[in-house]
Structures are given as C-alpha cells and as structure tokens.
Amino acid sequence: MVTVTPLLELDAVSKRFAGLDALQGVSLRIDRGEIVGLIGPNGAGKTTLFNVVSGALRASGGRVLWEGRPITHLPMHRIASLGLVRTFQAVRVFPGLSVLENVLVACHLRTPGSLLADLSGAARFSRAEREARARASEVLHLLGLERHAHVRAADLSYGLGKLVGVAIAFAVRPTLLMLDEPASGLSPDETVALATLLRQIHATGVSLWVVEHDMRFLMGLSQRVVVLDAGRKIADGTPEEVRADGRTRLVYLGAGFDEPVPEPEGPGE
Amino acid sequence: MGPARLIGAVFLALAFLVPFAFQFDPYLVHLSVLVALYALLALSLNVIWGLAGQFSMAQVAFLEIGAYTTSILVVQAQWSYWPALLVAAGLAVAASLLIGAFSFRLTGMYFAIVTLAFAQLITMLVVNLPALTGGPYGLPARFRPDGFAAGPLQLTFASAVDYYWIAVATLAAGLFLTYQLAGSRTGRAMSAAREDELLAQAIGVDLRYYKTVAFALSSVLAALAGGYMAPYLTFISPSMFGFRELVNLILMLVVGGVGTLAGTVVGASLFVVLPEVLRVAGSIRLGVYGAILILVVIFLPQGLAGVPALLWRRLGWRRGVSAGGGSAGLQAAGAARLEPTPPAEPR
Numbered sequence: 001m002v003t004v005t006p007l008l009e010l011d012a013v014s015k016r017f018a019g020l021d022a023l024q025g026v027s028l029r030i031d032r033g034e035i036v037g038l039i040g041p042n043g044a045g046k047t048t049l050f051n052v053v054s055g056a057l058r059a060s061g062g063r064v065l066w067e068g069r070p071i072t073h074l075p076m077h078r079i080a081s082l083g084l085v086r087t088f089q090a091v092r093v094f095p096g097l098s099v100l101e102n103v104l105v106a107c108h109l110r111t112p113g114s115l116l117a118d119l120s121g122a123a124r125f126s127r128a129e130r131e132a133r134a135r136a137s138e139v140l141h142l143l144g145l146e147r148h149a150h151v152r153a154a155d156l157s158y159g160l161g162k163l164v165g166v167a168i169a170f171a172v173r174p175t176l177l178m179l180d181e182p183a184s185g186l187s188p189d190e191t192v193a194l195a196t197l198l199r200q201i202h203a204t205g206v207s208l209w210v211v212e213h214d215m216r217f218l219m220g221l222s223q224r225v226v227v228l229d230a231g232r233k234i235a236d237g238t239p240e241e242v243r244a245d246g247r248t249r250l251v252y253l254g255a256g257f258d259e260p261v262p263e264p265e266g267p268g269e
Numbered sequence: 270m271g272p273a274r275l276i277g278a279v280f281l282a283l284a285f286l287v288p289f290a291f292q293f294d295p296y297l298v299h300l301s302v303l304v305a306l307y308a309l310l311a312l313s314l315n316v317i318w319g320l321a322g323q324f325s326m327a328q329v330a331f332l333e334i335g336a337y338t339t340s341i342l343v344v345q346a347q348w349s350y351w352p353a354l355l356v357a358a359g360l361a362v363a364a365s366l367l368i369g370a371f372s373f374r375l376t377g378m379y380f381a382i383v384t385l386a387f388a389q390l391i392t393m394l395v396v397n398l399p400a401l402t403g404g405p406y407g408l409p410a411r412f413r414p415d416g417f418a419a420g421p422l423q424l425t426f427a428s429a430v431d432y433y434w435i436a437v438a439t440l441a442a443g444l445f446l447t448y449q450l451a452g453s454r455t456g457r458a459m460s461a462a463r464e465d466e467l468l469a470q471a472i473g474v475d476l477r478y479y480k481t482v483a484f485a486l487s488s489v490l491a492a493l494a495g496g497y498m499a500p501y502l503t504f505i506s507p508s509m510f511g512f513r514e515l516v517n518l519i520l521m522l523v524v525g526g527v528g529t530l531a532g533t534v535v536g537a538s539l540f541v542v543l544p545e546v547l548r549v550a551g552s553i554r555l556g557v558y559g560a561i562l563i564l565v566v567i568f569l570p571q572g573l574a575g576v577p578a579l580l581w582r583r584l585g586w587r588r589g590v591s592a593g594g595g596s597a598g599l600q601a602a603g604a605a606r607l608e609p610t611p612p613a614e615p616r
Binding site for chain 1: 445446448449450452453454455456458460462464465467468469470471472473474475476482595603
C-alpha cells in the first residue's frame with residue numbers, strides 16, 4: 001500500500017544481553033518530516049533501541065534500513081554522516097571546549113577538507129571554514145546560545161548543557177534527529193521552551209524521533225507515538241490512539257494518562 | 270586571537286637570537302641545543318596526548334628510531350645525511366601506522382600499553398642486533414650532516430650553533446604547523462576525540478582516522494629530534510632511550526603544560542636549565558629538583574604555561590569577545606531559550 005521508501009525502517013530488530021532480551025523483534029518506520037515519540041516504562045528498551053539504531057550497540061538480529069539501505073553493521077560515525085544523528089540522555093558535551101567549538105566540530109564533518117590545508121593554515125581562509133563558522137553562529141542563534149559562545153562547556157548549567165547537546169547534534173545537519181529524553185531534568189518553563197525549539201528545528205526540515213517520560217511534553221509534540229514494553233512494541237499510532245489503547249493504559253496506569261488531553265497544538269504555544 | 274598569536278610569533282623570532290644573546294658561549298649554546306631538541310620531543314608527545322588525548326609511551330622509541338636509523342644509514346651504509354633523516358622519519362611513520370592499526374580499534378588504556386610494549390620492543394631490537402646497532406655498547410655517530418646555505422647562514426655543522434639553527438627552525442615549523450592544525454577542522458575533530466569519544470562518534474568523527482593522523486605527525490617530530498641528536502652528541506646507546514627518559518619526557522610536558530604550545534618550550538627549558546642551576550645545591554640537587562616538580566604539579570594543574578592565564582583571571586581581567594562568532598544580532602528576539610523565563614501563568 002505504501003510505495004514511498006521510509007526514511008528509517010526497523011525490521012524485527014532484537015538485542016540480547018547476557019540473560020536479558022532487551023529488544024525482541026521491534027519493527028517500525030519513520031517517514032521524512034515526521035515527529036515520532038517513543039515511550040515505555042523504565043527498562044522497556046528505549047535507549048537500547050536508540051543505541052542499536054545509532055550504531056553504539058550492535059543488533060543481535062533484524063535489520064535497520066536507512067532510506068532503504070541496510071545500516072545495521074555500519075560504525076557509529078558512518079551512520080551519523082548519513083544524517084542519522086542522536087543525542088544522549090545525560091548532559092553530553094565536549095567539556096574542555098567552548099560552546100562555539102563544540103558546535104564547530106559538528107559543523108565540519110560533512111564537508112570535505114584536506115590535511116595539508118589544515119596543517120599549513122590555508123584552511124583558515126577556505127570556503128568550508130567560512131561556511132562552518134556561519135553555520136555554527138546560525139545554530140547558536142537559533143538555540144539562543146550566542147551569549148555563551150565562549151564559555152567552556154564544562155562550566156554550563158545542567159539545562160544549558162542539555163541545550164548544547166541538542167545544538168551539537170543539530171549542527172551536523174541531521175535528516176533524522178534522535179533525542180533521548182531531552183526534557184529530563186529541565187524545569188517546566190525550560191520544557192516549554194524546548195518544545196518550541198524542537199518545533200523550530202522540525203520546521204527546518206529535520207525529522208524527529210523523541211524518547212521522553214514527560215507525557216504532556218511528548219503527546220503535545222509528537223504526530224505519532226510508538227510504545228515499547230519489555231523490549232516489544234505494543235502500540236503505534238497517533239497520540240489519541242495510543243492514549244486509548246488498552247495495553248498501553250495497562251502498562252501506564254496512573255502515569256499521567258488520566259490527565260486532560262492537551263490541545264492539538266500542545267503546550268508551549 | 271590577537272595577543273596570543275603575536276606573543277608566540279615574537280618568542281619564535283627571539284629564539285633565533287638566543288645564541289647572539291649568549292655571545293656564542295659554548296656551554297650556553299649546548300644547553301640551548303638540548304632545549305630545542307627536548308622541546309621538539311615534548312611537542313611530539315603534545316600532539317598525540319595534548320591534542321588528540323591519546324597517552325603514548327612510544328615517543329622516546331620514535332626518537333630512538335630516528336637516531337639509530339639515521340646513524341646506521343650514514344655510518345654503515347654510507348648514505349648522505351638528509352636522505353637518511355627522511356627515511357628515518359618515514360620509518361617512524363610506518364611504525365606509528367602499524368601501532369595505530371593494532372590499537373585504535375579499542376579505546377582506553379589499550380593504546381598506552383601497546384605503545385609501551387612497542388618502546389620495549391625497539392630497545393630490545395637495538396640491544397640484540399649488535400652488528401647493526403652496536404648493541405648495548407652503543408654506536409658512534411661521528412658524522413656531520415651535509416652543509417648547506419640557508420639565506421645568509423652557511424651551515425656546516427662544524428660547531429654546536431649550527432645544530433641549534435636547524436633544531437630551532439624545525440621546532441618553529443613544528444609549533445607553527447601544530448598551531449594551524451589545532452585551529453582547523455582536523456584539529457577540532459582530534460580535540461573531540463580527546464574530550465568525549467562516544468559523542469565524537471555520534472557526530473560523525475572517525476576516531477581511528479584522526480587518532481592515526483595525530484600519531485603519525487607526532488612520530489615525525491620525535492624522529493627528527495632523534496636524527497639531529499645523534500650527530501650532535503656523536504654517540505648513541507640504548508640507555509639514552511630508556512624508561513627513565515620516558516618518565517622525564519612526560520614530566521617535562523606536564524610541568525610545562527599539556528595541551529599548550531608554550532608548555533613544550535617552557536617544560537623543556539626548565540628540564541634542561543633547572544638541574545644546571547641547581548648545581549649550587551650540591552648533593553641535595555635531585556631532591557630540590559623533585560620538590561619543585563611536585564609543587565608545580567600540585568599548585569599549577571595547567572602547568573607553567575597556564576600561569577599567565579591564571580594571573581589574568583586573578584587580576585579580574587575578562588577576555589573580550591574573541592574572533593570567530595561574528596553573528597550580527599546577539600540575543601535575537603524570538604529565539605527559543607532554555608533559561609528560566611519569567612513565569613507566564615501559575616500552574
């Protein structure tokens with residue numbers, strides 16, 4: 001029924017740790033332009049799934065397809081250079097570098113360069129360098145980080161650190177940005193600002209795949225939600241469908257599902 | 270950008286005037302040559318450790334490869350000096366690529382241990398191939414690099430000062446290239462590998478490539494230092510490249526300042542000059558030397574090269590907006606911000 005090649009397709013992906021089936025035959029697809037949420041109770045396998053897709057862990061079975069081509073066994077940096085970029089659950093930045101340098105590193109990697117030009121200093125005046133710097137200040141501008149451009153990343157507050165994590169990933173020019181609990185540890189106000197920011201990033205043509213525990217945040221943001229429980233996919237549909245789903249309600253009983261349904265536009269607007 | 274670069278350039282220019290300042294006093298020129306050679310070696314460790322974050326114990330072995338290869342080719346095979354030096358550097362690069370292929374697949378302590386094993390292996394080879402290397406008794410290196418004219422300067426290598434010119438010119442070139450590298454795309458990727466390997470991979474940094482390039486560059490610097498050292502000292506032996514020298518090298522860079530260009534020169538100067546100055550302390554010389562090193566490590570975690578920055582901060586001067594950003598609108602309205610915003614309405 002569908003002829004369009006999905007951006008990302010998981011075909012019966014499984015991951016077995018010693019004595020634990022963390023992922024069991026997870027299949028799903030993400031299309032270009034979508035915002036997909038991924039929820040599930042602790043230990044459901046959400047982060048494991050992100051690790052397998054991004055290449056940080058190797059799948060025990062199944063296939064991951066990127067624009068129809070298998071990427072299951074590619075190393076992490078190759079997957080990132082295809083446009084599939086992830087963030088991490090905790091604050092993860094290059095601590096000794098300034099915020100600007102953090103973003104600049106990420107800006108360059110999809111542009112070619114030569115070692116000789118870099119060694120001689122000729123690259124300082126190259127077009128690639130100019131474009132990377134322009135891109136970096138664009139990213140800092142969009143995320144409101146200009147004021148902190150010359151601060152060492154190690155000296156940032158928790159909220160700013162998480163934001164720089166998003167900035168780094170966005171600077172790579174992802175096609176699909178995978179965000180692992182971007183709102184965890186943020187204040188309610190920061191969470192609202194984050195939702196606005198993610199919509200802005202989405203508006204630049206980036207598809208989003210978001211793991212989050214904050215239901216209000218995620219249900220408001222996502223166009224589609226996938227539910228994972230004990231390593232299996234148990235539901236996949238619009239936020240309303242998932243909310244009404246019997247198994248999901250069972251798994252999530254009393255975990256925010258009985259809160260009033262937010263408006264279609266969600267919080268933060 | 271401005272001041273640091275200017276100060277660096279001025280210091281490099283002044284380095285060429287050092288022998289004049291010393292009025293070509295043989296003892297002081299000798300110390301200067303040693304400083305330049307050790308600084309080159311410290312720089313080589315700084316590229317792989319300070320920039321790319323990979324702790325290497327192979328740099329003294331690269332020095333050894335440089336010294337022995339050059340000497341063997343010139344003394345035993347009658348090569349002329351400069352091609353021999355080039356081959357020595359090439360051999361060091363080949364060795365670095367081999368080590369890299371083995372050890373950059375894995376992360377952590379693995380690389381350090383493989384480089385240590387490599388260093389032991391090289392010394393073992395030197396000791397056990399007496400026909401080629403003179404074995405444990407060492408190898409006389411009584412030859413002079415072929416002379417050439419460099420501008421107004423006629424280098425004949427008949428006197429120590431000519432070694433100073435070549436060593437300091439190589440050091441200046443090495444510092445310049447490293448400076449350019451550190452501020453480039455490649456250098457930033459190396460910094461990323463140093464700062465967080467997982468995050469670096471997540472944004473597309475090919476760790477193995479950048480670590481290998483850094484290691485190869487570092488091996489060239491060390492091999493060149495070795496190639497100059499052999500004819501300058503006219504004699505080399507395995508004991509000059511032992512574990513003790515390795516520890517000295519690491520201390521030199523830590524005291525000078527890991528990850529800073531000035532640190533390589535400062536560390537090497539201190540390392541050469543301090544023991545000489547401390548001769549007045551007589552038999553407690555080594556004790557005083559050790560105490561100074563310990564104090565520096567405890568109170569100056571950034572090394573001596575970090576002192577100006579430390580003073581700068583103490584005095585309360587703030588760094589102005591440095592070049593790089595250049596975006597027009599600071600704090601543009603409407604940009605989403607993850608900072609506490611004034612509460613809109615109570616929840």
